[in-house]
Amino acid sequence: MPFEPHLGAFPAVPPADPDDPTIVAVHDWTAFEQISEVTDHWQRPGWEPGTRAYYWLLTMPTAAFGNQIPQLQTAVSHLPYDPIPDGGIHLTLGRIGDTENTPRRAVHALLDDTRLRMPDAFDLTAIPITASKGAIRYSVAPWTPLLALHTHLAQATAAAGLGPMKPSSHLRPHIGIAYSSRRWPATEVRTALEPMRNLSPSTLHVNKVDLVLMRRETGAYRWDTVAEVPLS
Numbered sequence: 001m002p003f004e005p006h007l008g009a010f011p012a013v014p015p016a017d018p019d020d021p022t023i024v025a026v027h028d029w030t031a032f033e034q035i036s037e038v039t040d041h042w043q044r045p046g047w048e049p050g051t052r053a054y055y056w057l058l059t060m061p062t063a064a065f066g067n068q069i070p071q072l073q074t075a076v077s078h079l080p081y082d083p084i085p086d087g088g089i090h091l092t093l094g095r096i097g098d099t100e101n102t103p104r105r106a107v108h109a110l111l112d113d114t115r116l117r118m119p120d121a122f123d124l125t126a127i128p129i130t131a132s133k134g135a136i137r138y139s140v141a142p143w144t145p146l147l148a149l150h151t152h153l154a155q156a157t158a159a160a161g162l163g164p165m166k167p168s169s170h171l172r173p174h175i176g177i178a179y180s181s182r183r184w185p186a187t188e189v190r191t192a193l194e195p196m197r198n199l200s201p202s203t204l205h206v207n208k209v210d211l212v213l214m215r216r217e218t219g220a221y222r223w224d225t226v227a228e229v230p231l232s
Contacts, residue, residue: 002147004169010132011172019142021201025127028139028174029197032131035186041082041134041179046095047216054096054107054226056153056165057210060175062086065126065138065202069177072129072199076136076192081178082219091124091140091175093150093209094165096157107226110160111211114229119148121207121231126175128199131189138175138202146173149209149231181219207231 003014011031017023046053062069063086073083096102096110122145126138140146150168157163208230212223 002169003143003171004167006167006170009170009172014143014172019144021125021127021139021141024141024143025130025139028130032186033190035133038131038180038184038186038189039133040182042181042216042219044134051098052213052215053098054102054162055212055214055223056093056096056157057212057223058091058093058206059210059212060089060091060204062089064204065089068128068199068202072136072177072193072196075196076178076189079189079192080181080184081136082181083178084176085220088220088222089175089177091146091173093146093153093171094157094163096162096165096211099213102162106160106162107211110156110162111227111229113156113159114153114209114211116156117152118229118232119145119152121205124204124206126202126204128201129177129193129196130174131186131193132174134180135174135176136178136180136189136193138177140173140175143171143173145206147171153209179219 005013015024015027124140126140130139147168150171154165157165208228210228211226213226214221214223
């Protein structure tokens with residue numbers, strides 16, 4: 001089984017068919033229905049004041065979703081969420097390491113390894129809208145090409161002596177639009193999101209992956225792009 005249950009992932013159990021948009025969306029929402037309280041996204045391990053860390057991201061403009069993201073962010077503006085600004089929408093593929101433990105020469109070696117035998121470009125469907133304990137997010141499908149890309153990136157990262165990244169089998173791909181800034185009853189979040197769940201899905205063409213140097217600012221992630229690596 002390419003995707004495995006993992007208590008540290010959300011949802012902990014993968015969907016029955018990770019390539020079917022409807023099944024993935026229902027599975028994500030069902031998992032969120034089991035949550036009684038959302039948490040503070042910013043209280044997470046691995047980040048201290050001044051931390052800078054290398055990540056693999058898929059980045060996309062807000063406009064790729066039409067006018068949906070502002071509409072969705074407005075729907076939860078009365079709740080304690082930090083909206084992700086234009087230029088910050090992304091799908092996280094993996095953390096490589098912080099700058100203190102990641103030599104620049106290893107980053108260059110990583111890029112050289114990554115560019116070899118890149119997977120093919122592919123399309124993703126982004127389905128509105130669901131949430132996790134710490135974020136409001138789109139469900140996405142299919143997962144299989146993301147698994148192939150993640151596996152390639154994880155292998156290249158290991159070959160460069162970096163990482164390790166999280167196991168590919170624990171990947172739970174999603175695209176966030178807002179981060180929870182404190183603990184809050186999940187029922188209120190579901191009430192705000194449920195009318196938005198009949199919005200149309202968006203199709204996203206994925207033809208590159210970004211290596212970025214990420215930092216935290218107040219209520220947001222920011223990054224500098226180190227390199228864009230095209231898919232085949």
